[in-house]
Amino acid sequence: MDSVRKGFDAPTPAGPGDFLDASTDAAAVVSADGIVVGWTRGAEAVLGYPAPEMVGSSAARLLAMPGDPARVAGVAERCRAGMGWSGLIPVRHRDGDRIEVDLRVSASFRLGGDECFLISARELRPQWALGQSVLDGFLTRSPVGMAVMDLQLRYVWLNDTLERFGGVPREQRLGRRLRELLPGLQADTIEGLLHKVLETGVPVTDYEYAGWSWADPHRQHAYSTSFFPLVDAANSITGVCYMVQDVTERWNARQLLTLVNEAGASIGRSLDVMRTAQELADFAVPRFADFVIVDLLEAVLSTEGHGTWLTDAGPAPARPVMRRAGLSSVREGCPEAVARIGDRVYFLPPPHGVDLLINGEPILIPVLDPDDLLWVAEQPARVASIREFGLHSLISVPMRARNTALGLTTFARSLNPISFQPDDVLLARELVARAALCVDNARRYTREHTAAVTLQRSLLPHALTGGSALEVASSYLPADATGGVGGDWFDVIPLSGARVGLVVGDVVGHGITAAATMGRLRTAVQTLADMEMPPDELLAHLDDLVLRLSAEETGGEAAGKSTATFLGATCLYAVYDPVTRRCTMARAGHPPPVVVDPDGHVHFPEPPAGPPLGLGGMAFEATEIELAENSLFGLYTDGLIQGTGDDMELGMSRLGDVLSQSESDLGTLCTSAVQQLVPTPQPDDIALLLTRTHALGADHVVSWDVPLLPAAVGEVRAQATRQVEAWGLGELAMTTELIVSELVTNAIRYAAPPIRLRLLRDARLTCEVADASSTAPRLRHARSMDEGGRGLFLVAQLSHRWGARYTAGGKVIWAEQEIP
Known part of the structure; x- marks a missing residue:
């Protein structure tokens, strides 16, 4: 355990702090014949005599009372027996004043071959009157251990307390060094400090250390030690005195x-x-x-x-x-x-x-x-x-x-x-x-x-399918535990006419609130996509929804609810048509998609960025591109390209390099791309949606132009029936005939030319009738006596699902049938 060291040059306190503080006592070393051989600054402070004046002279000159040789001899004999002596003695100050001191004489010891005594005195003050019993016998019964060492750092005197601290008898200590007796008490370090005091004459106060002693060998103790030099008449250092206190509890x-x-x-x-x-x-x-x-x-x-x-x-x-x-x-x-x-x-x-x-x-x-x-x-x-x-x-x-x-x-x-x-x-x-x-x-x-991760994963799609239009693979990596889950999401939405909607988005923020908001936006996108909205209109409606959600959150805070304000989101929505191989897309503050051509060429189409969702007041624009068959089309969130830094262009370049690898399995490529780009946990969610495009061949699509004549209904109905049977779907011939008849008849009656019928054989059989009118059809429930109004109702009953979508030239009414 490291020792705690205090400064070597700490000043001497101005006065005693308590009854046991001997830092200001007058101390002197006197030979057996009464000659002063050592004089301390404390003695000079109490009696006024400087060391040069006292060292070498008789100590008897200090007494303010007649000499008593018998008493002096008795005291000397007692000290030679190792017991020490204390008592009240009047002494004379240098200025002539008589003062009363409490004098303590140590047991005798040898210093340089001469018999000597350590004498200390403390001036009696009225406020100390109650402490006389404590001060009595300071040298022998003090809780502070004291010792005097010569220039070779050998013990020449020590009191009972120090003997008790070390557990080594006085007889074994005298004449020997500390390192020979107590090596477990950092003897080398302490002797180094003693040498420093002898060399510089500067006291060392309150040096703390810990170690073991023979007095208690199974328990470590801590001690606070102070060292000060002893000087002679020539102001030369003749020895060193040190005092020790047990501070184990404080330590x-x-x-x-x-x-x-x-x-x-x-x-x-x-x-x-x-x-x-x-x-x-x-x-x-x-x-x-x-x-x-x-x-x-x-x-x-x-x-x-x-x-x-x-x-x-x-x-x-x-x-x-x-x-x-x-x-x-x-x-x-x-x-x-x-x-x-x-x-x-x-x-x-x-x-x-x-x-x-x-x-x-x-x-x-x-x-x-x-x-x-x-x-x-x-x-x-x-x-x-x-x-x-x-x-x-x-x-x-x-x-x-x-x-x-x-x-x-x-x-x-x-x-x-x-x-x-x-x-x-x-x-x-x-x-x-x-x-x-x-x-x-x-x-x-x-x-x-x-809970947040579970909620987020439950809101993400569990299985994705692109039908015959797209091969689909996805990878989602939640943020690390310190960042908390985010609001990234993706989806693949089947649309009419074998088309597929692709969406990827990123909600601002982390935690359960972001995950819940992501779920609401994903549901909204599915609903808007099912309404056959083009990408730019879909984002406009989604922007309105985000504005309403933000208003609700702000209102909740105003009412004192502890909910965080929803700030916004980014989104990219694309629709791929396998018949035309055209992809229409729009984005709201989201990174552009990545396209890898069949020959390995990588490029990033740049549809107008558009503002992030939640700002409001700005329009979104759509862009249409053509994708070659077997092209790789990928959507991602910014966490994937910012995984190694804030340079998005560098991240996009690395993404393109990874996706251009010749990997036939789309799922393996998707997983490998995320692992290579983001090898370590990141503070943001990561979503990657990869698709490989397919085209719906001419043998899967047939269309006819329909004249604006009632008689044309029967002809196109027959053509549609023959085509369905040619595809081997004879079981659907009758229902297809009825659906075509109703849709074409309504178009001739209520719509505007040109009118066109199209059949698509994909995962389902789809019948589409396009016209130039923008009037939406409406499903009616005819009464029992009505002669009409059952056309769309009949279509809805015969088909798996039906609907309408708008195009630049009008609208398309479509109906799908499940293929057995």
């Missing part, structure tokens, strides 16, 4: 605070329950324990977060189900453990039950006895481990946070011979409490993140 409190602060920075660096538990175990070894296990209730590790025990919710199960979440040891591989990470465990120190987890206090077992009958009966495997690896002391602390029981953390010592003490329980409790909060935060976050 331990500071170390506790330091460990707790370090734990705050080391534990809970991620929002992962298992990782947090392991961080607790790793932090405590070897700082605090030799072996640590962290067991968490299974409910805490559940991604749903259900079933956690509330500490005030009544009795818990008799046998708690826990899993090993953290494990660390000073021995490589944690051989002490009887269970590994992820294993189901049941460990509660006997005789404690499940109540320990709910409302129990930490358990301290200073001496772990493997022969304890309860341990042998309830934990036989652990008893064998205790014996084999010498686990001798244990602390178990229940993990609880926010009224929730989380698990149990156990600390054990084996190689460290010092048993856990009650003070160690405080540290263990604080470490576990901090870790428990982090575990609970991770548990709550995991539950919320899982």
Whole structure:
């Protein structure tokens, strides 16, 4: 443990701080014949005589009373016996004043071959009158250890307190150096400081260090030491004096605070329950324990977060189900453990039950006895481990946070011979409490993140099909746990006439709100697409919807609801027609699509960008391109091309390079593209929708121009029937005949020329009648006596579905039939 060092040049305090503060006492070294051989600055401050004036002269000149040779001889004899002496003596100040001092004489010692005595005096002040009993015998009974060392740093005198601190008898200390006696007390460092004091004459105050001594070899103590020089008449340093205080409690409190602060920075660096538990175990070894296990209730590790025990919710199960979440040891591989990470465990120190987890206090077992009958009966495997690896002391602390029981953390010592003490329980409790909060935060976050991801995945399409028009593959990668789920989505929407609608979008923001908003927008796109809206009109309606959603959210905040304001979204919508191989698209602030021609050429069509959804007041424009058969057409969100930085052009270039690879399987290419472009978790969602285009050949499409004559109905009806039979769909001939008859008749009666009939054989059989009128058809329910009005109703009953879509030249009425 590193020592705490204070500055060498700290000034001497101006006055005593308490009864035990001897920093300002007058101290002098006097030879056996009464000659002063050492004089301190404290003596000069109290009596006014400078060292040059006193060193070498008789100490008797200081007395303000007649000499008493018999008394002096008695005092000397007592000090030679090693007991020291103290008493009240009047002395004379340099200015002639008489002052009363409390004089203390140490046991005799030898300095340079001469017999000497350390004499210290403190001026009596009225406010100290009550402290005389404490000051009596300062040198021999003081809680401050004191010693005098010569120039070779050999002990020449020490008091009883210092003898007790070190555990080495006085007789063995005198004449020997510290490093020879107490190497466990940082002897080299301390002697280095003593040498510095001898060389510079500058005192060193309050130097703190920790170590072991013979007085208590099984427990580390901390000491605060001050060193100051002794000078002679020539102001030369003749020795050094030092004082020591035991500050173990203060040291331990500071170390506790330091460990707790370090734990705050080391534990809970991620929002992962298992990782947090392991961080607790790793932090405590070897700082605090030799072996640590962290067991968490299974409910805490559940991604749903259900079933956690509330500490005030009544009795818990008799046998708690826990899993090993953290494990660390000073021995490589944690051989002490009887269970590994992820294993189901049941460990509660006997005789404690499940109540320990709910409302129990930490358990301290200073001496772990493997022969304890309860341990042998309830934990036989652990008893064998205790014996084999010498686990001798244990602390178990229940993990609880926010009224929730989380698990149990156990600390054990084996190689460290010092048993856990009650003070160690405080540290263990604080470490576990901090870790428990982090575990609970991770548990709550995991539950919320899982709910958001589940919601988002449930709102995304589970299966995509492009019919015979497109081969489809998709890849979705949610944002990392720190970023939270986003609002990226994609979809493939079957449309009439074998066409397919493709959409990709990105909602601003993260979390459940973004996922829910994404679901609403995806539903809206499906509804608008089913209404056969062209891409630019669809985005205009979607923009209006986003504006209304934003207004609702803003209104909710004004009403005091805790909802986040919805800011907007980006979107790209495209419609591919396999008959014409034309693709019409429009976008709202979204990156352009990518096209890879069959020959491997990559380009990015640039339809007008349009504003992001939610701004309002600006129009959207559509662009039409032609796609060669077997072209690769891809839609994506910005997370894919910004995965390695903010340079979108570079990201698009890399995307094109990856998609131009000769990979026949579209699903493999889609997955590989995401893995290559985004190899590590990113703070934004990633969506990639890849399609390979197909064309509907001439043998699948037949059309006829219809004259504006009632007689033409029968002719085109017959032609349609023959074509259906030629396709081998004779089962649909009769229904097709009826559908064609009704649609063509209505077009001749109510629409404007030119009129054209088209049959398409795809996954379904589609009948389309196009005209130049923009009047929408309306389904009627004719009454029993009506002669007409049943045409569209009949079409709706005979077909799988039917509808109308508008074109630049008019409209198309269509009806689909399921092919058996």
